[in-house]
Amino acid sequence: MAPLPKDFSGSVLDIGCGTGIWCMDMGDAYPSATIRGVDLSPTQSDWVPPNVFFEIDDVEEEWTYSKPFDYVHSKIMAGSIRDWPKFVGQCFENLREGGWVEFADWDYTPFLPDGTPDTRNNAVVTWHKLMMDTVLEKAGATAKPGPDIKQWVLDAGFVDVKEVVFRVPIGGWAKDPKLKETGRYYGLSLEEGVEGISLAIFTRLARMSYQQAMLECSTFRQAMKEIRFYHKL
Helix, strand or coil: CCCCCCCCCCEEEEECCCCCHHHHHHHHHCCCCEEEEEECCCCCCCCCCCCEEEEECCCCCCCCCCCCEEEEEEECCCCCCCCHHHHHHHHHHCEEEEEEEEEECCEEEEECCCCCECCCCCHHHHHHHHHHHHHHHHHCCCCCCHHHHHHHHHHHCCCCCCCCCCEEECCCCCCCHHHHHHHHHHHHHHHHHHHHHHHHHHHHHCCCCHHHHHHHHHHHHHHHCCCCCEEEC
């Protein structure tokens, strides 16, 4: 959403690049730009545009880049950053004057269709509470940085700050056609990926047995099909 010109030719840093898909898309879209993706894991492809590069790095350590960036992109780092004000400050310090930083991150609170947080006693709320409390207490990282990012950005010294909040439904219950389609994709990703999201946290941090963790995942998977809720991005 950053207002980059069509002929953008600056340097880009993608934080937590994952498989590198975003970097490769950016490399194709802006062939004159230089795209650098960093992550803790080497899961990126070797077949990339010539202007795309990947590095293994921990962005919570001191940044040692020789030159500032024109655009810094950080997406879905919820649960990964222990000190968000420091992290946002490092983005500011390593940005060229006039450059842009874009943070896209979650509030993993389960919200009901009327906009209120779901505080009922059900498997959806239980799974979210287990995930968020365990990540915060054991790893020291928040699973819902979204509501606080704007203030962290302002505190770091950024100007011309704009915040856009999206409601992302889980499942196809929304009336709006675009939200309905989005919800179907997002619901499917949670349904198929709940173990990948949960097992390490439940077994290593919450000290659950594998069987207990799998039961929590199974119960949540069934409940998410029956309960209408959404996350904020």
